[in-house]
Amino acid sequence: MAAGKLAGSALKEFFKNLLTVSGKAGNLATQQVLKAGTNKFMPGVTGNALNPFLRSSATSITPQIGGLAAQTFVVGSGLSGTASAVDRMFDQQSQYSQPIKQGSTGDRGMDQFLLQQQLQNQKFQLDMQLVQAKANAMIPKNQPNSANDLLRLAEAEKVMTEAGEVTNKEVQAIARSIYGTGTRL
Numbered sequence: 001m002a003a004g005k006l007a008g009s010a011l012k013e014f015f016k017n018l019l020t021v022s023g024k025a026g027n028l029a030t031q032q033v034l035k036a037g038t039n040k041f042m043p044g045v046t047g048n049a050l051n052p053f054l055r056s057s058a059t060s061i062t063p064q065i066g067g068l069a070a071q072t073f074v075v076g077s078g079l080s081g082t083a084s085a086v087d088r089m090f091d092q093q094s095q096y097s098q099p100i101k102q103g104s105t106g107d108r109g110m111d112q113f114l115l116q117q118q119l120q121n122q123k124f125q126l127d128m129q130l131v132q133a134k135a136n137a138m139i140p141k142n143q144p145n146s147a148n149d150l151l152r153l154a155e156a157e158k159v160m161t162e163a164g165e166v167t168n169k170e171v172q173a174i175a176r177s178i179y180g181t182g183t184r185l
Helices: 009-041 061-090 108-138 147-179
Strands: none
Touching: 009 061
């Protein structure tokens, strides 16, 4: 079955078939093991004379448990792969973490060397950022309370105040013309 065609009901049918086949395989394997064991260790004992757990018919308890175990194994294998994929997806490197996990190369010495190199590189990058931040801090226009900023704030306040006074004078003139009260200065 092509991967592109596994969606919706086709995917449901695929998983149903997968679990059915794995259950049957587990059931049959358990039946064969039980039959071989009872033939070897209890020759000639059959039917009701056998312990219910040692019976090898398809409807007996032990083969059914074998089928369920096989289905559980299939589901567990799928979940294990999914969990591993989710782990890799969310295992993102942040600015403050190491990019590789220990044990990724199989050689302890090489892992340690790689971790030390990554840590050294990370320290270097952070030192460079610190040097740049210090340099920016020395430039007056980058200062949050530099003289230029204060001058611009004062000019803005002056313009806003003057605009408010002009508006206030206009409102007073209109009110005097309507009501005719007060002296005009």
